[in-house]
Amino acid sequence: MTLSDTQIQIFEEIFSFRNWRRKIGSENKLVGFIPTMGCLHEGHLSLIKQANQYCQIIVISIFVNPAQFAPSEDLDKYPRTLSDDLDKLSSLKCVDAVFLPKVEEIYPAGIPLEIKEQQGTFVEVKGKSHQMEGKTRPGFFRGVATVCTKLFNIIQPDNVFFGQKDVQQCVIIRNMIRDLHFPIEMHVGDTVREKDGLAMSSRNKYLTPEMRKVAITLYQSLIETKKAFENNIRDRKNLLDPAFELIERVTKENEAQKLGFSIKLDYLSLTDPDTLEEIDRIKEKGAILSGALYVGSTRLIDNILFNCKL
Numbered sequence: 001m002t003l004s005d006t007q008i009q010i011f012e013e014i015f016s017f018r019n020w021r022r023k024i025g026s027e028n029k030l031v032g033f034i035p036t037m038g039c040l041h042e043g044h045l046s047l048i049k050q051a052n053q054y055c056q057i058i059v060i061s062i063f064v065n066p067a068q069f070a071p072s073e074d075l076d077k078y079p080r081t082l083s084d085d086l087d088k089l090s091s092l093k094c095v096d097a098v099f100l101p102k103v104e105e106i107y108p109a110g111i112p113l114e115i116k117e118q119q120g121t122f123v124e125v126k127g128k129s130h131q132m133e134g135k136t137r138p139g140f141f142r143g144v145a146t147v148c149t150k151l152f153n154i155i156q157p158d159n160v161f162f163g164q165k166d167v168q169q170c171v172i173i174r175n176m177i178r179d180l181h182f183p184i185e186m187h188v189g190d191t192v193r194e195k196d197g198l199a200m201s202s203r204n205k206y207l208t209p210e211m212r213k214v215a216i217t218l219y220q221s222l223i224e225t226k227k228a229f230e231n232n233i234r235d236r237k238n239l240l241d242p243a244f245e246l247i248e249r250v251t252k253e254n255e256a257q258k259l260g261f262s263i264k265l266d267y268l269s270l271t272d273p274d275t276l277e278e279i280d281r282i283k284e285k286g287a288i289l290s291g292a293l294y295v296g297s298t299r300l301i302d303n304i305l306f307n308c309k310l
């Protein structure tokens with residue numbers, strides 16, 4: 001499908017989107033917004049369906065945001081599948097508009113990937129962005145918070161929808177909405193999974209069939225901890241040990257098979273759901289168990305929640 005043969009309104013410029021948005025504003029309808037980087041899958045579509053239950057107008061953005069990629073990361077090869085994405089959005093029959101901005105318009109001062117070369121205005125997130133994902137991706141949440149601020153200012157949604165798969169992003173955006181006084185209600189959708197449990201992700205496209213078989217290891221390790229939790233174990237060591245053991249076993253089996261790629265755990269975190277600081281024990285507040293696993297050079301993330309909500 002091309003831009004001209006879908007019924008959905010497509011906007012590539014801020015100016016034209018704003019003209020349309022102004023008219024919607026006078027109709028007293030709630031606008032729901034789902035920001036994405038494209039290469040849409042059932043995870044994205046589930047957020048759109050959720051938005052459709054709350055809002056009369058549904059807006060999606062597709063924008064691969066350079067500011068959240070480090071120079072060593074996959075900005076250039078990130079999958080871009082616009083025609084397929086528009087087909088999927090059309091088939092839902094509830095999407096009103098898609099915003100497809102250009103990098104130059106979102107970042108008028110330019111956006112070199114090296115943070116020290118960047119010029120212009122950025123949104124900094126203190127306290128919750130240095131741990132978990134932020135350890136391996138130090139500029140990531142600065143980039144996410146900055147682009148979400150820009151998108152919220154342009155789209156002016158009443159409700160925004162994010163996926164639990166990116167759990168730290170959910171906590172940070174919820175705090176940002178509060179801290180910067182955006183008049184927006186945030187909703188978090190459950191993680192949509194493949195049949196075997198692998199969290200859907202645009203980056204799953206990078207996996208070869210051999211890699212795909214072991215990609216499930218991260219989720220299986222989270223489930224090992226869940227089993228321990230269900231057996232009333234609450235201390236960190238006894239909760240996490242079964243998860244680490246599973247990953248270590250699969251890593252060794254994979255090495256022995258000489259398939260030409262390695263598996264490497266980046267981190268497993270057991271954190272307080274509000275502060276995102278590591279905890280020694282799960283108490284009444286519950287906890288977030290999250291992790292990242294490299295399968296070859298593809299970095300996959302996943303999480304589960306214990307007795308808490310986002």
Ligand SMILES: Nc1ncnc2c1ncn2[C@@H]1O[C@H](COP(=O)(O)OP(=O)(O)OP(=O)(O)O)[C@@H](O)[C@H]1O
Nearest residue numbers: 036037038043162163165166191192200201202203
């Ligand atoms: N499996 C999923 N279930 C529910 N929501 C999801 C899922 N995957 C992504 N999302 C949500 O969709 C929104 C857009 O995410 P994005 O376009 O980065 O997709 P992605 O699959 O997470 O990509 P990536 O592979 O880069 O992590 C985010 O709020 C994200 O949390």
Ligand SMILES: CC(C)(CO)[C@@H](O)C(=O)[O-]
Nearest residue numbers: 035036037065144147166
């Ligand atoms: C929220 C987001 C669209 C910002 O670029 C991105 O981080 C994502 O897709 O999760």
Ligand code: BAL
Nearest residue numbers: 037068069140166169
């Ligand atoms: N869904 C998170 C986008 C990223 O990893 O850049």
